[in-house]
Amino acid sequence: MEKVVSGIRPTGNLHLGNYFGAVKSFVKMQDDYDCMFFIADWHSLTTQPKPEDIRRSVKTILAEYLACGIDPEKAVIYIQSDVRETLELYLYLNMNAYLGELGRVTTFKEKARQQPNNVNAGLFTYPTLMAADVLQHRAVKVPVGKDQQQNMEMMRKCARRFNNIYNVEYFPEPQDFTYAAQAVKIPGLDGSGKMGKSDGNCIYLCDDDATITNKVKKALTVSTPTEPNSEKPECIQNLFTFLDICSSPEVKAFFEEQWNNCAIRFGDLKKQLAEDLCRIIGPIRERIQQFSSDDALLERIARDGAERARASAAQTLREVREIVGFSPTQR
Numbered sequence: 277m278e279k280v281v282s283g284i285r286p287t288g289n290l291h292l293g294n295y296f297g298a299v300k301s302f303v304k305m306q307d308d309y310d311c312m313f314f315i316a317d318w319h320s321l322t323t324q325p326k327p328e329d330i331r332r333s334v335k336t337i338l339a340e341y342l343a344c345g346i347d348p349e350k351a352v353i354y355i356q357s358d359v360r361e362t363l364e365l366y367l368y369l370n371m372n373a374y375l376g377e378l379g380r381v382t383t384f385k386e387k388a389r390q391q392p393n394n395v396n397a398g399l400f401t402y403p404t405l406m407a408a409d410v411l412q413h414r415a416v417k418v419p420v421g422k423d424q425q426q427n428m429e430m431m432r433k434c435a436r437r438f439n440n441i442y443n444v445e446y447f448p449e450p451q452d453f454t455y456a457a458q459a460v461k462i463p464g465l466d467g468s469g470k471m472g473k474s475d476g477n478c479i480y481l482c483d484d485d486a487t488i489t490n491k492v493k494k495a496l497t498v499s500t501p502t503e504p505n506s507e508k509p510e511c512i513q514n515l516f517t518f519l520d521i522c523s524s525p526e527v528k529a530f531f532e533e534q535w536n537n538c539a540i541r542f543g544d545l546k547k548q549l550a551e552d553l554c555r556i557i558g559p560i561r562e563r564i565q566q567f568s569s570d571d572a573l574l575e576r577i578a579r580d581g582a583e584r585a586r587a588s589a590a591q592t593l594r595e596v597r598e599i600v601g602f603s604p605t606q607r
């Protein structure tokens with residue numbers, strides 16, 4: 277069976293961007309692929325979080341993965357820092373990654389802008405750690421949101437370059453993947469391009485109904501158009517993206533028509549959208565509460581996942597050492 281790998285950083289709770297961009301695909305893929313889903317705690321160190329925050333967030337994401345429907349009987353769920361083989365591959369990949377190309381990665385440039393006093397090497401080599409996460413399992417597909425496409429390009433470059441340098445056909449070039457018709461980008465409700473934790477515009481899977489409704493109510497809108505069939509400004513397009521993903525086709529068609537006829541009432545649209553979001557999030561939230569309180573279960577799943585992920589990575593690293601030229605005595 278084809279291998280699939282992806283992960284999310286434990287920097288707080290899962291939001292709708294994470295859910296529709298990635299986790300929903302994880303859940304669908306687990307039936308058809310050999311899946312490994314991890315919690316990217318090493319990746320979260322780029323912002324120097326407090327140890328107690330990492331510990332809490334790792335547990336949170338684990339419970340949220342399970343609440344979303346990732347089944348440890350079908351997919352391996354593990355914590356990134358439990359698999360130290362990743363670091364060795366990260367080193368090999370870094371030896372073949374160039375300053376110029378790493379510096380051009382948009383997410384690096386964005387982060388460097390966001391945290392100008394902490395532009396660290398981990399931030400710079402984020403794409404090679406991401407490549408190591410995936411290549412160590414020789415995965416062929418990576419379910420991620422649209423925002424990760426450049427990092428995926430870098431990952432393929434890492435695989436290709438390793439194969440070229442050592443004249444082998446060892447690493448597959450992993451493809452970004454989603455079960456939706458096309459890569460998903462969940463916008464922010466504040467009219468901004470993307471829902472993201474650092475943008476402070478998220479609806480979380482643990483939000484209660486009142487919080488969800490309130491956040492939707494506050495979404496940025498414009499005045500009702502006066503010209504039929506007007507082009508939608510970004511903030512309105514964003515609301516329609518949500519309807520597309522969360523509501524029925526009839527609901528979306530109804531509000532499209534209202535927009536086109538200059539009869540749209542954003543209060544009604546938001547009420548409908550909030551209801552649809554509460555319907556999706558409510559059952560997940562309940563399961564998050566159940567899983568979060570079962571420490572023994574979470575620990576068992578993490579331990580079992582670590583063992584299986586380590587076995588997979590260790591096999592790759594044995595072969596990679598051989599390819600790189602290290603002799604068996606060094607193993």
Ligand code: ADP
Nearest residue numbers: 285293294297298420421460461462471472473
């Ligand atoms: P965050 O942006 O909340 O810090 P990560 O960077 O850890 O989350 O991303 C985890 C996964 O969630 C990635 O696959 C990413 O593509 C996806 N993701 C995050 N935000 C969005 C979004 N707004 N739309 C689509 N996918 C997203």
